[in-house]
Amino acid sequence: VGHTRGRGPGDVEPAHATMRAATSNCATTSGSSSPFPVLASRRRTRRFHPTSRRRLSLVVASNITTKHQTRVDPGFTPPAFVALKNNPGTEEAQIPHLQSDHLPLFLYETIVTLNGTTDISLVLPENEDAIVDISSALGRPDADPHWADLWQGSVALACEILENPELVKGKRVIDLGTGLGLAGIAAAMAGAKEVVLTDREPKALYCALCAAAANGLEVVPFKPGSLSQPGSDDGILLPDLLTFPDRRITCASPDSSTASSSKISVSVLDWFAPDFNQFGEDGFDVVLACDVLYTPQAVDVIAPLVLRLFQGEGDDDDTNGEGIRDDATKGTPVRREDEKKKSKREDKRFVLADPPGRFPANHARFLNLMADPNLCNGHSERVGSGETTARVVRVDSGTTRDCVNLKGEVMTVELSTYRISKGY
Numbered sequence: 001v002g003h004t005r006g007r008g009p010g011d012v013e014p015a016h017a018t019m020r021a022a023t024s025n026c027a028t029t030s031g032s033s034s035p036f037p038v039l040a041s042r043r044r045t046r047r048f049h050p051t052s053r054r055r056l057s058l059v060v061a062s063n064i065t066t067k068h069q070t071r072v073d074p075g076f077t078p079p080a081f082v083a084l085k086n087n088p089g090t091e092e093a094q095i096p097h098l099q100s101d102h103l104p105l106f107l108y109e110t111i112v113t114l115n116g117t118t119d120i121s122l123v124l125p126e127n128e129d130a131i132v133d134i135s136s137a138l139g140r141p142d143a144d145p146h147w148a149d150l151w152q153g154s155v156a157l158a159c160e161i162l163e164n165p166e167l168v169k170g171k172r173v174i175d176l177g178t179g180l181g182l183a184g185i186a187a188a189m190a191g192a193k194e195v196v197l198t199d200r201e202p203k204a205l206y207c208a209l210c211a212a213a214a215n216g217l218e219v220v221p222f223k224p225g226s227l228s229q230p231g232s233d234d235g236i237l238l239p240d241l242l243t244f245p246d247r248r249i250t251c252a253s254p255d256s257s258t259a260s261s262s263k264i265s266v267s268v269l270d271w272f273a274p275d276f277n278q279f280g281e282d283g284f285d286v287v288l289a290c291d292v293l294y295t296p297q298a299v300d301v302i303a304p305l306v307l308r309l310f311q312g313e314g315d316d317d318d319t320n321g322e323g324i325r326d327d328a329t330k331g332t333p334v335r336r337e338d339e340k341k342k343s344k345r346e347d348k349r350f351v352l353a354d355p356p357g358r359f360p361a362n363h364a365r366f367l368n369l370m371a372d373p374n375l376c377n378g379h380s381e382r383v384g385s386g387e388t389t390a391r392v393v394r395v396d397s398g399t400t401r402d403c404v405n406l407k408g409e410v411m412t413v414e415l416s417t418y419r420i421s422k423g424y
Contacts, residue, residue: 076408081108084123087243095125095203096236099137105130107207107242109214110406112150114159114186121214122180123207123242124148131203147179147204153290154179155403156413157353158186161288165190167349167417171285174198174309176269176302177292181208183353187288188217188262195262196279198269202227205266206238212264216247220265227268271301276308283310283348290353290413293362303369307392310348310420348420355411363414370394370418393419 084093084107093107094100108126111119125131131145161168161183169191175184178197185208188195197208205227212219224237267278287306293299356363369375370392396417404410 070409070411072408073404073410076404078408079110079112079406081110081126083108084242087240093239093242095206095238097134097138098236099134103130103134103137105134105203107210112155112182112406114155115162118162118186118189120158120182120185120189121211122150122182123210123214124150124180125207144201147177147199147201148207150180150182150406151291152355152403152405152409152411153353153413154182155405156401156415157183157288157290157351159401159403160351160353160399160415161186161190167351168192168286172196172282173286173288174279174284176271176287176289176306178208178266179204179291181211183288183290184208184264185212185215185217187286188212188264189215192262192286195264196284197264197266199266200268200270202238202268205268206241209264209266210242213241214244214247216244218261218263220263222266227266271298271305274305274308279309285310285348287350289351291355291358292352293354293359293366296362296365299362299366299369303366303375306350307375307420310350350418350420352416352418353413354416356414357412367416370416391421393421395419 085091086093095105095107097103097105105125107123109121109123111121113119125148128145128148131143131148135141135143135145167190168187170193172194173184173187173192174196175181175187176198178184178199181197184195184197197205197212199205199208205222209219209222219241221241222238227238269275287309289302289306292302352366354363354366371394375392394416396415399415401413401415402410403413
């Protein structure tokens with residue numbers, strides 16, 4: 001584990017695929033003699049092989065110890081990146097912006113292997129630095145470029161979902177801060193009924209939805225101009241989604257009929273000013289989040305935000321205090337115990353993947369906040385109208401996984417799963 005696999009002679013290259021030299025952040029190559037090389041440079045040249053599209057395995061061997069810091073997998077080999085073409089196949093695929101003539105943002109595909117068995121395609125820029133350069137040229141030095149990198153938390157979360165598909169099977173799932181979309185795509189492949197990928201960066205959502213299409217999943221195209229957030233784009237519309245007509249629906253669930261019915265959509269979501277109306281009246285059954293605890297301010301808004309996403313816009317508690325509500329249309333009392341909605345609410349899950357060594361104070365702060373019995377109502381004013389009466393129960397002891405990103409950097413990720421139920 002921790003290396004790439006070559007294509008077999010019978011494998012088929014993706015349509016319109018060409019090879020293009022690129023640069024990216026790098027830690028080491030597979031030929032390094034040091035077990036944990038020093039990260040001396042941020043850049044390296046990606047290695048391309050015209051006759052093979054290599055896959056990268058992202059869960060590393062257990063003999064690598066990285067509890068509180070990042071180290072490099074000594075067996076790491078950089079993955080191959082394949083430059084994509086636009087839908088007519090005449091030009092290299094890119095995301096346009098105001099400085100495209102000088103700093104084109106080309107798109108690539110790479111394949112990662114999870115749990116040694118499941119291949120997932122990702123669509124992404126050549127590296128995180130490309131986003132930094134573009135943001136600086138556009139006069140937005142504080143823009144977030146980190147969505148363009150694959151984080152270890154998303155790897156751990158995707159592996160957890162694929163190993164335990166019952167977490168998401170047949171359910172409505174939302175992925176917070178999706179980045180490149182790995183965890184949400186894994187949820188769809190595991191049989192989720194619906195997956196909504198959210199991020200504050202429209203370009204991230206574009207890449208994530210293209211990746212879903214590259215994996216053969218059914219995607220819901222966004223409307224022109226709908227992926228827009230003040231201050232995060234430049235007014236130039238995103239291009240049409242890339243299409244992959246040769247790809248079949250990928251299924252990681254034993255029940256292929258369930259996985260094939262999964263639909264993936266995207267929505268811009270700002271945690272500090274969330275628009276819940278875009279998600280409709282029904283709440284979500286599962287909320288996924290990884291690598292989101294990077295500031296104390298984010299910690300304080302994410303916890304109540306998660307509870308609000310379970311509630312939904314049409315999920316207000318209209319009982320009379322005795323577990324009975326009045327049916328306004330028939331004038332007869334209806335017991336909650338007789339409603340299907342109650343049984344669905346009792347099976348809601350929040351799954352968090354976060355490296356405890358990256359921001360340890362924030363990690364501890366979040367776990368304490370989720371254990372606070374006053375969280376449900378005490379923070380409701382921060383996430384919009386409507387009081388939540390949820391009950392939060394942690395259902396695991398904090399399992400960990402050692403995972404590697406596309407630069408060969410290994411981190412230990414802690415997975416925390418919570419059961420969310422209504423308080424009546």
